[in-house]
Amino acid sequence: MQLTVCGVGGAGCRIADRLVAADASRSRSFVVDSVALDTDQRDLSSLESIPDDRRHLYGVIEAEGAGVEGDRSVGAAAADSEATELGNAVDDAVSSQADAILCCVGLAGGSGATALPRLADELRRVYDIPVYGLGILPAVAATPDDGSTPTAARNTGRALANLTTTTDALLLFDNELWLGSSDSATDPEVQADLNETLTTRVAALFAAGEGDHDRQIAERVVDASEVQNTFGAGGIATIGYASQTIERPTSSRFGLGILEEEGEIDDTTAIKAIETTSRRAVRGKLTVEIERESVERGLLIVGGPPDWLNRRAVSDARSWLAQETGSVEIRGGDMPEPDGDAITMIALLTGVGSCPRVRAFRAAADRG
Numbered sequence: 001m002q003l004t005v006c007g008v009g010g011a012g013c014r015i016a017d018r019l020v021a022a023d024a025s026r027s028r029s030f031v032v033d034s035v036a037l038d039t040d041q042r043d044l045s046s047l048e049s050i051p052d053d054r055r056h057l058y059g060v061i062e063a064e065g066a067g068v069e070g071d072r073s074v075g076a077a078a079a080d081s082e083a084t085e086l087g088n089a090v091d092d093a094v095s096s097q098a099d100a101i102l103c104c105v106g107l108a109g110g111s112g113a114t115a116l117p118r119l120a121d122e123l124r125r126v127y128d129i130p131v132y133g134l135g136i137l138p139a140v141a142a143t144p145d146d147g148s149t150p151t152a153a154r155n156t157g158r159a160l161a162n163l164t165t166t167t168d169a170l171l172l173f174d175n176e177l178w179l180g181s182s183d184s185a186t187d188p189e190v191q192a193d194l195n196e197t198l199t200t201r202v203a204a205l206f207a208a209g210e211g212d213h214d215r216q217i218a219e220r221v222v223d224a225s226e227v228q229n230t231f232g233a234g235g236i237a238t239i240g241y242a243s244q245t246i247e248r249p250t251s252s253r254f255g256l257g258i259l260e261e262e263g264e265i266d267d268t269t270a271i272k273a274i275e276t277t278s279r280r281a282v283r284g285k286l287t288v289e290i291e292r293e294s295v296e297r298g299l300l301i302v303g304g305p306p307d308w309l310n311r312r313a314v315s316d317a318r319s320w321l322a323q324e325t326g327s328v329e330i331r332g333g334d335m336p337e338p339d340g341d342a343i344t345m346i347a348l349l350t351g352v353g354s355c356p357r358v359r360a361f362r363a364a365a366d367r368g
């Protein structure tokens with residue numbers, strides 16, 4: 001699936017930048033163009049992969065080029081004063097090849113989270129392609145024990161309320177869930193690790209329908225429309241992911257292993273590998289925790305060497321996911337990787353009806 005990737009605010013731009021870097025290192029390209037929008041000059045300058053002419057500093061009068069430190073009213077004023085310029089900057093990066101626009105943002109901040117709702121609304125009005133949000137939940141408790149409401153929690157609740165209605169679907173990543181117990185989310189190295197975890201999953205999902213597949217060997221290669229149809233449930237989305245290294249059996253010709261060639265894998269080994277990887281992807285840590293039985297649609301993508309993509313096992317894994325989520329709309333697809341040495345499972349779960357963290361942040365915003 002071909003994406004225009006748009007970063008808004010510090011976290012959003014860093015994540016968009018990582019996605020562009022991940023794209024460059026893959027054989028299957030999924031990024032057609034990218035753009036970074038921020039009120040903070042230092043953050044924009046530290047990006048590595050989004051081209052200079054696609055980076056736009058806005059709100060210089062309101063934010064003085066130094067960000068707004070979580071102040072949503074200053075952030076909103078900065079975005080309002082340059083709404084046309086922000087729209088034009090994204091327009092320049094949207095080409096006819098794009099199947100969707102992916103907008104990345106940290107929900108607790110004052111810049112990205114206030115600029116994006118209006119921008120996304122405008123993009124959906126202008127373009128026929130979907131606009132997906134990729135939102136970061138902060139590593140804060142929405143309801144601390146002392147009864148206070150942290151600004152970051154309130155900001156996040158407000159941003160969630162705006163973005164669930166202005167985007168076609170909102171994919172979430174929860175910093176709290178992925179942070180090590182002694183880590184701080186403000187440490188740039190920790191942020192880089194979090195962004196790596198997130199972009200591995202997002203890149204695997206969107207790259208799955210692209211590129212150099214041999215359609216002879218894969219019966220059901222996933223394509224852009226399946227990803228789009230799954231996101232079509234709208235609302236909150238999350239990704240599960242697991243990868244298991246496989247050992248390809250070898251047999252030797254001419255005795256003594258002088259010339260080794262690939263042997264056939266037996267069905268039981270392939271079936272077992274697919275079964276365990278799908279369970280780990282769906283029951284393990286998702287990008288945001290949800291109540292799995294509240295999922296409306298799902299897409300299960302299985303990657304690996306073609307002879308490991310056992311049809312019966314793939315179909316069983318999909319039926320198992322339908323049972324696990326209670327959803328009747330589970331799609332499936334292959335991502336054949338002839339030279340791969342792992343089975344990779346990506347589970348996209350959308351139309352999530354119940355996400356405890358989202359509920360808690362929305363309640364924090366309601367408390368005022």
Ligand SMILES: Nc1nc2c(ncn2[C@@H]2O[C@H](COP(=O)(O)OP(=O)(O)OP(=O)(O)O)[C@@H](O)[C@H]2O)c(=O)[nH]1
Pocket residue numbers: 008009010011012014015039040066067068069070071105106107108109110111112113136137138139152175185191192194195
């Ligand atoms: N995963 C991840 N989270 C981040 C990163 N940077 C910041 N965050 C989180 O995102 C929230 C918003 O931060 P920013 O994106 O920097 O905020 P902003 O939109 O630039 O707005 P201001 O900083 O208020 O101008 C922070 O409170 C953190 O919770 C990052 O690189 N990765």
